[in-house]
Amino acid sequence: MSIAPGILIAAPRSGSGKTTIVLGLQRALARRGLHVRGMKCGPDYIDPAFHTAATGAPSFNLDSFAMSAPLLDALASEAAGDAELVIAEGSMGLFDGIRQETGRTGASADIAALFGWPVILVLDVSGHAQSAAAVALGCARFDPRIEVAGVVLNKVASERHRRQVEDGMARIGLPVLGALMRNGDLTLPERHLGLVQAGETIELDRHLERLADAAEAALDVDRLITLARPTRIRSAGGARPLPPPGQRIALASDQAFSFVYPHVLLGWRAAGAEIVTFSPLADELPPPDCDVCWLPGGYPELHAGRIAGAERFLHGLRRFAEVRPVHGECGGYMVLGRSLEDGEGQKHPMADLLPVETSYAKRRMHLGYRVAHIIEDGVTGAAGQRLVGHEFHYACVTQSDMSREAAFATITDAEGNDLGTAGHRRGQVTGSFFHAIAQG
Structure with missing residues (x-):
């Protein structure tokens, strides 16, 4: 069985626009004819349903604290073995998790390290310019297990603002893979515990198409694809999923x-x-x-x-x-x-x-x-x-x-x-x- 390559799209903090970027990229690639699979880091019930709507294929959670290594491998293998590309989405900040041994913190970085997926960092650059590069550099150097392969800029105020941010990224050698201007129309609605559920969102398919159009216009999609790396599966068997409560x-x-x-x-x-x-x-x-x-x-x-x-x-x-x-x-x-x-x-x-x-x-x-x-x-x-x-x-x-x-x-x-x-x-x-x- 061939194992598809993958990337992990993450951010330094929550609210940076990860989900917008992920859904736009997933739908853009799916409508190009690629068989794309989504994955979600951490215990999130809502985002996998949006991934499924964007790609037409199931999306699973990957949790380095709650799941054993064999179970993580089994889920990643199921997805990567039935796809051409895996686009995983981080949760919270890239390194945010619990105080546990390295690799078992529940942080998105654990998943990137486990499967060898390069990290694409989504940066909300509203409120700063060249200083965004310092944030990106800190993320790139904080954990030697992972590779930050590039950044996507979000909430860019103007072309001048974009050039200033790109100037900072050039100084640290991180490629800018695209930039999205401030646009409230691209944001998924929120309520109650967070994002609305995929089944509740009115005209979800049209919204996903708008996100895909924005991704094609603002991101270097072809280069993003080339940055993906083969999904590394280490264990064979031994997974312990929850047994069914009945027949x-x-x-x-x-x-x-x-x-x-x-x-x-x-x-x-x-x-x-x-x-x-x-x-x-x-x-x-x-x-x-x-x-x-x-x-x-x-x-x-x-x-x-x-x-x-x-x-x-x-x-x-x-x-x-x-x-x-x-x-x-x-x-x-x-x-x-x-x-x-x-x-x-x-x-x-x-x-x-x-x-x-x-x-x-x-x-x-x-x-x-x-x-x-x-x-x-x-x-x-x-x-x-x-x-x-x-x-x-x-x-x-x-x-x-x-x-x-x-x-x-x-x-x-x-x-x-x-x-x-x-x-x-x-x-x-x-x-x-x-x-x-x-x-x-």
Whole structure:
């Protein structure tokens, strides 16, 4: 099997325009007829869906903390073995991660180093000119494991501004591979937790075409292609993806329930499981011929009234839970609780399958990796099973049964600090705020 070359598009900080550049480049190359695959560094549910829309092919997450080296290799091999070019997107700043051993920090630089992908640095140059070169030089020298092969300038104010920035880059010997002028029309809309989901964006295909037009006009696309390097795969076998929770899985899937890591679904299907989707927002019940129901995360707080009024769904979910397992992650966990308070402070009754009440009105950000050990046997593993995942939400628990007997798992953060217990279980129903990425 031939392994496609790849590049990693990253930035010194969040908000520099990585996603705009990545999507424009992916779509531009796809419409040239290249088979392009996207990859996303870190625990992000939203960007891979945009990559898929831009390229027409699945995009997976790569996470150097949560995933083992064999799993990382398996996912990169699956993508690079079925493509002509891999365009990976970094998360946050290039070196931003947790305090862990080198190569296991969750930073985008770990992924570039692991697979031998050169880094293309996206620089937001608004507010400085030649000084941008100092930022780029620092990124190029900070980590000897990686190669910064060039820069793309974003939010350039004028041609004079561009020449000034390019003057600084010439002094440090980094090629400028293109420059985009300030243009609010190229920015994807944001709301709630961040970017809107790919399925929510009106006229997404037209927007991707505009991004591709901008990339073709502003970037040296041909040179970018030549900078890609073969994807380096070191391990063969031994990957440990999350095992399927059942043979036939009823998966909630709509605008309220959409945060599922693509690699998790890939692993379930590869293990022989069948995934049957249904829509709670359409008042559909979990198919009764399935042997487990999975409610993923998403934005149920934006649709709490509709969910509370979906009597057929809620009744069917309760009936399903009487005889078969049900698990909820983050938003799914909130729906399994007694009630959900929306952003306006209105409380909506939920499934009442777990002893917890949650609120989005009382917002506080919860963010970070979680290492969990399951307390009792269930669909996510046997008692003591170690899961590595991630938590990102603003909702808070307002009332719950906090006893260990009702908890789903014990958890720590990425540095091993004890965070107590997480989630709840009642009979065959379980749930928690963290999204599982891989087994430990």
